Amino acid sequence: MLAKYTLPEVTSQPPVAQEPDFLSRRVEAYYRERAVNPVVGGHPLKGRIPGPGDTLLVSNDYLSLSRHPDIVAVQATALQAQGHGVLRSSVFGLGDTPQHRLERDLARHGHSGDALLTQSGWCANTGLLAAIADAHTPVYLDMFAHMSLWEGVQSAGATPRPFRHNSVESLQRLAAKYGPGVVIVDAVYSTNGDVCPLAEMVHVATAAGCVIVVDESHSLGVYGREGEGLVAHLGLDPLVHFRTSSLSKAFAARGGVILGSARNIEYLRYQSRPAIFSSGLLPPEIAGLQATVQVIRREHYRREKVMQNAAYLRHALAALGYEVGTDESQILALVPGPEHQTMRLRDALEARGVFGSVFCDPATPRNRSLIRFTINAGHTREALDHVAAVCGQVRAEVNVAAWPQSRGHAAGTC
Numbered sequence: 517m518l519a520k521y522t523l524p525e526v527t528s529q530p531p532v533a534q535e536p537d538f539l540s541r542r543v544e545a546y547y548r549e550r551a552v553n554p555v556v557g558g559h560p561l562k563g564r565i566p567g568p569g570d571t572l573l574v575s576n577d578y579l580s581l582s583r584h585p586d587i588v589a590v591q592a593t594a595l596q597a598q599g600h601g602v603l604r605s606s607v608f609g610l611g612d613t614p615q616h617r618l619e620r621d622l623a624r625h626g627h628s629g630d631a632l633l634t635q636s637g638w639c640a641n642t643g644l645l646a647a648i649a650d651a652h653t654p655v656y657l658d659m660f661a662h663m664s665l666w667e668g669v670q671s672a673g674a675t676p677r678p679f680r681h682n683s684v685e686s687l688q689r690l691a692a693k694y695g696p697g698v699v700i701v702d703a704v705y706s707t708n709g710d711v712c713p714l715a716e717m718v719h720v721a722t723a724a725g726c727v728i729v730v731d732e733s734h735s736l737g738v739y740g741r742e743g744e745g746l747v748a749h750l751g752l753d754p755l756v757h758f759r760t761s762s763l764s765k766a767f768a769a770r771g772g773v774i775l776g777s778a779r780n781i782e783y784l785r786y787q788s789r790p791a792i793f794s795s796g797l798l799p800p801e802i803a804g805l806q807a808t809v810q811v812i813r814r815e816h817y818r819r820e821k822v823m824q825n826a827a828y829l830r831h832a833l834a835a836l837g838y839e840v841g842t843d844e845s846q847i848l849a850l851v852p853g854p855e856h857q858t859m860r861l862r863d864a865l866e867a868r869g870v871f872g873s874v875f876c877d878p879a880t881p882r883n884r885s886l887i888r889f890t891i892n893a894g895h896t897r898e899a900l901d902h903v904a905a906v907c908g909q910v911r912a913e914v915n916v917a918a919w920p921q922s923r924g925h926a927a928g929t930c
């Protein structure tokens with residue numbers, strides 16, 4: 517018998533507006549699909565709630581900055597002095613505003629001409645692409661590019677021409693067929709931690725006369741001597757037109773940024789829709805980010821620690837027979853494949869106090885769901901040893917031998 521998927525229990529519901537059929541049909545389809553899930557009443561995202569003593573590998577705060585005393589002090593001072601400031605779109609901010617000073621700092625940090633601060637990484641990507649592509653622009657995206665980049669292509673009305681994940685040849689073939697356009701890659705892929713072969717991609721894109729966009733959400737702050745990101749670290753900044761990043765990862769804040777030439781950033785400031793039609797960040801957020809740039813540049817040991825931690829766990833899991841890839845990034849994925857297998861792994865890990873992030877439909881196809889471990893500078897050796905020990909204990913229970921051999925999946929979400 518099929519399991520029934522039920523809504524969370526609600527004791528009383530306020531009256532609801534009459535729904536037209538097209539809405540009801542869509543919502544019902546969601547519940548019907550979930551009802552055929554073979555795990556009783558389950559949703560892959562609904563596991564146990566973590567408690568004290570559990571080991572969390574779920575945060576994108578890679579450098580463990582979210583409680584940094586210097587940053588928190590600056591935020592508190594700004595909040596007390598200015599509250600939430602003037603609530604409006606930042607397009608109205610003229611002169612030498614704190615936002616503009618932060619943008620100049622972010623630009624210097626990333627070795628770019630200028631920077632545009634955005635409300636999120638999502639806004640950076642969607643706003644940028646809608647402003648630089650249109651219905652006549654072929655847009656070449658890595659198949660694993662983040663969902664916000666796909667959304668940007670859609671809002672531009674452009675045609676996506678996806679190429680095989682990390683395949684320079686696949687990009688080359690498509691660009692030869694469809695001509696100059698926009699090439700989009702993530703520097704580090706958010707779901708499985710793969711690192712982009714950036715130098716080769718940039719070489720092919722340049723030869724094909726394309727605009728190059730690199731999403732550095734998982735590399736800015738983490739890669740490079742001072743956290744300048746992978747593009748600048750590899751010396752590719754003179755060749756890459758735009759870099760985007762969420763500031764909710766290594767920068768441990770809320771916001772996003774677009775890096776580019778002064779001329780192109782000025783254009784985006786007055787053409788990117790989220791920059792115009794959505795309110796800007798608040799003074800404590802901007803002040804906190806200003807302090808964060810300095811901390812990231814100065815506290816090298818955090819970058820060293822997160823990379824050491826990631827390498828340590830990756831080697832331990834590989835030695836246990838898990839396919840975790842060989843790229844040296846701070847993201848690891850265990851890919852059981854079908855959702856019921858991922859839920860079994862989730863439950864086995866959580867029962868032993870280990871929590872990762874479940875990625876399932878719509879972030880991955882149903883048969884390619886996975887659990888992601890994100891490693892932070894603040895993880896201790898004991899915590900990582902515990903994770904490895906638990907992964908060793910659950911191997912047979914979660915039937916690792918039946919997992920798909922390739923770690924492939926679709927666009928990531930967070």
Ligand SMILES: Cc1ncc(COP(=O)(O)O)c(C=O)c1O
Nearest residue numbers: 636637638662706733762764930
């Ligand atoms: C690669 C990538 N780009 C963009 C985003 C969106 O960033 P934000 O959460 O700041 O909207 C994320 C994650 O959320 C991401 O992983």
